[in-house]
Amino acid sequence: MKFNRKCTYTPRPSESVQGTMSIDGNESDVKGVFLSMKRLLGISGVVLLCVIIIPIIVYYAKPGCTAGARQLQVDQATTAALGTQLPPVKDVRLPLTVKPIHYNLILAPFIYSNNASEFYFTGSVNISVAVQSSTTNFKLHSHKLQIQTPRVVDSNGNNVAVASVEEDFARQWQSITMSEPLQAGNNYTIIVDRFRGPLERDLSGIYLSSYKELGIEKYLVASQMQATDARKTFPCFDEPAFKATFAVSIVRHQNFKAASNMPTMSSKHVLASDWFVSASGSERMIKEDFRTTPRMSTYLLAILVSQFDYTYTTDTKNRVYGTWARPDRATSTECAKSIAKNITAFYERYFDIEYPLPKIDQATIPDFSAGAMENWGLIMYREAYLVCNPSIDKSTYLQLTVAIISHELGHMWFGNLVTPDWWDDIWLNEGFASFVEVLAMDQLHPDWDVDAQFVVDDLKRGLQSDGVQSSHPIYVEVNHPDEVNEIFDTITYSKGSSVLRMLYNSVGDSIFRIGVSKYLKQYNYSNTFHTALYQSLTSEARASGRNIDVGEFMDRWIKQMGYPVISCARQSNELSLFQKHFLISSSDAPTYGKTYSSPFDYTWIIPITAATSENISSWNGSQVSHLVHWMREKSQKFSINSTSWYLLNLRSTGFYRVNYDAGNWDALINQLLLNHSVFTPQDRARLIDDSFALAMVGQISYSIPLNMTKYMKNERHYAPWNSVLSSLAYIYSMLHRQSPQYGTFSAYMKSLILPIYNRTGVAQADSDSHLTRITREKIVKAACRYGIKQCAQYAQAEFQRYVSSNFTDKIVPDIRYTVMCRGVAMSDAEVWDNLYDAMLRETSPGVQNDILKALACTREPWLLNRYLLYTLDDGKIRRQDAALVVSSVASNPMGLQIMWDFLRGSWSSIQARQVGIFSLARYASSLGGFNSPERLREIREFLAANSNSLASAVRAFDNALESVRNNVRWMTDCLPAVMDWLNSQS
Template sequence: MASAASSRDVLPSDVKPVHYDLDLHNLDIKAFTYDGLVKISLELKTATSSITLNSKELKIGEGAVKVEGSNEDIKVTDIAYDTKAETAKLSFAKELPGSGKAVLELKFSGAINHKMAGFYRSAYKNEKGEDDWMFSTQFESCDARQAFPCFDEPNLKATYDFAMTVPESFTALSNQPVKETQSLGNGLKKVSFLTVPKMSTYLLAWACGEFDYVEDFTDREYEGRGKLPVRVYTTKGLVEQGRFALMNAKKIVDYFSGIFDLDYPLPKVDLLAVHEFSHGAMENWGLITYRTTAVLFDEKTSDSRYKNRVAYVVAHELAHQWFGNLVTMDWWSELWLNEGFATWVGWYAIDHFYPEWNVWGQFVTESLQTAFQLDSLRGSHPIEVPVRSALDIDQIFDHISYLKGSGTIGMLSNHLGVETFLGGVSNYLKKHAYGNATTEDLWSALGEKAGTNVSEFMSNWIKVIGFPVVTVTEVPGQITLRQSRFLSTGDVKPEEDTTTWWIPLMLTEQSYTESAVKVNALTSKETTIKDLNTDFYKLNYGQYGFYRVNYPAERLAKLGEVRQQLSVSDRVGLIADAAAMALSGYGTTTGLLSFLAGLKGEDSYLVWAELQAQLGKLKSVFAESEPEIYEGLKKLTSELVTPCVEKIGWEFKEGEDFLTARLRSLLISTAGGVGHQPTIDEALRRFKLYTSGEDKAAIHPNLRLAVFRIAIAQGGQEEFDAVMKEYLSTTTVDGREICLSSLGRVHTPELIQKVLEFTFTDKVKIQDKHTPVISLSNNHRARRAVWEFIKKNWDTVYAQLSGNMVVLDRFLKNSLNKFSSREVMADIEEFFKDKDNHGYDKGLLVIRDSITGNANWVERDAAVVKEWLKEHVA
């Protein structure tokens, strides 16, 4: 299908779509089928007697082409489906001309599936407590073809007219406002929508069901449109939980219109809560769809961490309305252009509206460390990764495209200055509006605005796999810096270390409270900086650079001593870098432990989150083979957490800030997990009051996860049954997710098996099956049982999850990447060697590299860690 010179498997270029007129009817909401009629306006490019377009699991019926200027219908005489390529080749009775215009008309029928892809259905309980369905679409990356025959490639943009016939009681939604509603009798109506501007197929969307909405309007006046309506739609009974998202959406639309110097292009903004969703949300132009926990929030019953999530995800998806929708990447290899930018600017907006949340500290703690973790593996990939077939794209919707992409955007914006950076972005959006663009187009626009060659110093960050570690050696008055590729396995080969990155050093000296001093970037493998005050210095000030720093042990200790003079981001960065050095062998685990042990009295939630994560990883990695180390690390964690948890207490105070509330939850969860008896006793007391129904106020919403986890870990069948009952009966939007995560803390073989078996019943939605398994895989008592269950029940696991390969890939990575045993790794490789690994093969590489790194760590450091713990932990 592609020429020999092409690097992409794409549709033939004989015709080009310019407009779709799509009509869906005969919607059977019991048999879950529908019929459709699509009229595709085409530009004829090459004389041909066939047209190939995308079609997946559709039945195409009658079809014909009418060439402009001719009254003749040239009928489709044959349809050849290629199920592997997901195409349909339409053959005609006579040749179509090589120029001019034509309209291709096709009748088709399809199924409303239950796979969270294409046109699909989601199950939920309605207001009466009865089972019900809602219907919506998910087309990114390549599933528009599963809903209607189309030219399903991102650079084949077209305009759209859409109509659908639905029951009178349904609300129908699409990208644009309703143009007309026509009553058809028999309880049906036909809803037609205004024409959608030129866009890619993956951004078309529609939905229907028994919906309610809350509405507000932008403060800004938009030319010719006035104040824009912003709505959050939900199934009936949930709509009040959409108000927090609504408040954020209306502000953020105005904010982005301002900072991009380009008005939001459509006449309305709709957000829809979808009960079954494979991702977090989807940026369909004008009709953004969300997993319920990413858009709904109840001030009285929701855990406040979901507030943070909702605000950010709303911002991320709204950023796409410009960056991705108005201007779209030319091909899937540049997915990062959409996702990396939307991630960064989403956090940028939330920082503007909620400065007290310290979102850049959150970004360093969560997003950057997650990106580093994946990109430190051989099985990673470049940000801009070659994609030959669009069918291979799903596996790069990952932490590299989103989080490394946003990390490099953050590094670049800090270097250029945010105002200059956003000015360049604005020029890029205006130049390529309603079209497609490449990474080089973005670099060009930024370079013109900044007066520098952006492509020259950013190319390696985008096109090369991995990232650097800067190793520091020092003598009084000077430091020598050397960059090399970082691998968590610690075994970089010379041929893997040929890249020289442009590294903005952001070196601060003399006083940690002064603004950072910009030193020339490191642009060679090694350099020496002289005349430096080596009493006080830190690299990567503010943690804007996407690289690790490997300090001498003495320098790390000194930085630890003065850490309170550092920003939260810098303190987090020090912990994370030291931990990465220990894992890889660049540094020592005893040095890391000494550094962590010195963090007593830390009172920042974000620093504690990183501290707890690294202590948790140490326990997880060494627990399997070294129980003595596990117990020693528990004691060390207890020594650190006890004074903090006793100081913060259980009670939430009026007006308490967001991060203090998060800190309390984290400290109680951590203390209970390492055996702090007063915390355990209080958690169990509150758990019994809550689950017995005696006092539902006994557990603050922010503490449900912590208390449930402690109760499950400390208890047995009774506590398990209580959480299971809560799961099956809860009506809070986050309740099920919290219960599933808690159940993974079980510790007896019988209960571990029960959780696994329950996960694969229809009581747990496909979208949620990874949640209990993540928790079980983090539980060293349950990890082996998870793998044995997958092996024994592979046919069931594959059948349930492979309908959407994103879900299966995520499930496997989260289930199997925590082991530190080469024996288990060999078993995993043996098991999958004769399976069809398409769709999760890259996930298997991540699992292999993760286990290898963990095994190396244990083999290298177990003895010295054991000795250190004996000497330093009471």
């Protein structure tokens, strides 16, 4: 079937059909859950000499190791000429000849002055290794560290001479050549007596953070090792397969506290001068020793040195659940302990494996790149994601806290206990955690209908992101750290979790649970490849009488990008299905990123589930595994006993779209109008999302999804409303309140939203269900966006009350952002400045986030420009929040062009300040809202001029470019059809 890129509906041509199955029979057998690396070159002659000597002079001129301690002799500079960039390298994997067994690691961060520019850390490490095959050379990862020449001793304590040490900046390792071979089967110890690195605010490795307490700047040290930044903290074998045990010691000031993965074992006083020449020779520090960890990967190591408060509780197994937080926010983390306790108990039952560590600490970090990080025994979070205060925090934030805790705890088994061999299988970590968090949350809060929310959140995001030419397979080869960081994206998280959810619903809970449990038990404390999981699930399925080859099925979904749209044609009692790769975009491929061919000719093995008007009432609506029929060919026939409508992809369990024949679309719409409750919320949301997506690419008329929206006057569930509002928000974003067609569109939106706005209201009642509250947030935001008078008046009055109270009065949490956004839009610069100051004083992370976003709602261009400039100043906006500010400005109809001008004009500064895995990608995604050929040309020119500096954001920029290309096409091909329908409703 050839896609018609126009938005005028063209009937599908007939296609040949292969295979026949009964859709009313039983299953037929299968046949057969934010890092730009500066790679610098050394240069020869005098310049090389300067590069080597100057850092050494600077090093000894600043606080560092003294003669009283072990002097750090830097044998080779770890920096090179600024502006020099190495060519990309692919051969970055460590050789397998030497593997670590155990690390004795001491870290001593210096944060004990009033000048943060003087802060640094130092340390030492002894690495016990086993030699797998005789060799005279091994590699040791190191990045941005000054390192004393490693020593090597054998198991008898005898020195083994090191012949040379070569620094490889591009591969971020030291290549150490021995004078004689290290013998296979023998163990050795690699000793780095002293290393040193900078403490920066780059939110990676071991890094500096701070907060204000009574006006005084308080410093702390936190860590973020994933994916490849343990090497920024200490010399190590920094790959996930090189697991080892860790005995960590932290040297800290006696007024500070330290935490790591394991509980404290012992502590003793040490002299500060042993570690820091800047400290008084007589000043005493504490060296805190922690118990040895289980075997784990380097990326799971955690370090925290702070003046935080620590509180804890225990469970019946005497396991400790603790939280670390700055003192003024400690009480708001109490909920996190009980959530963690309940979720851990669920996972222990579900996997039939006890959590193996004696504690689960959770720490809130003022500056943190990701949402959270699953460090074994010491999980770290952004502050906004671990605090729970129902009187202040909106319902979506409270749910997000439960979701993130559930996600991170899921990693304790899937990722920490059993770890992928390499980063190309990171989807097993993140996709699995993103899926099982739904199972855990459903056990904890069954009234939240989390599975229905998954359909309109993760599943929808996955389908959107994977429907473009610039997508990539879930399983994709990665090598360099930039490539590794690049795949921490929507495909890995949202598509990965959606495909695992599809597998779960295809085999059933029992097979999935037992198969996963056996897999985890077989490979605990080890590394695996995804095929090991497939084998375990296949064995369990066949033992249960299900002839399912999980590997054959899953390969189609993880080794080729994209997903199918299933087109349906019914003749009498026969249903013909055709599958084809669904693409939102046109056929021209992106220019800057990789493109991927399919090893399976874009054919998927698809679990088909179906119901008809006659039998849907007999289906209990929860489990669908007993209804699965397998579609293996590009076209296939099924028998169907129905004279009315039929529905495919029950509960939206499959990762695919369905395009019905015109008569069935009409019948489904009529059923929605008559009684929508015969369909689950998941099904209703999927019908809305599929129909709008199909109309966007011209496979059906826009009249189908728009006619479907008429039933919403009777809809009250969160999931369908989320689906319809997000689908219609695309049209809003294309019109941007500036198009002459906007008035007609806005009038229809008011008529659509007003009934449910009147039902939900703006007042919050104690009796409101959780779903009612999160629905209210969506509805009130839409009501004010589209200009419903009652909403605008209420928001303006509430904001004025808030301003008059000097920003201290409370606003109903679930609608707080909408009130603030509307208020800022109608206010002057003085109010903006005062609200910004209130944000700096605010102690609630949730309120702070709402203010950060609302400040971008101003209609003053100069304020938007100034706000963007604030993101380049640590004193104005935290680095972790810069991308949020930029994306918020871009979502303002007046701000998109302003953001684009800022991005182009400040690109080098933005690059220099990027933090974490996701930062630049978030900037890139903000460009996707443009819809003019002029902006498309400008973005292409920008990418061409900066192709070597996009780092881990290459895919995100490709996606943005493709989005703009699609938007340009939509304005020409689709907008007229939308306006014709809207005008017909007047």
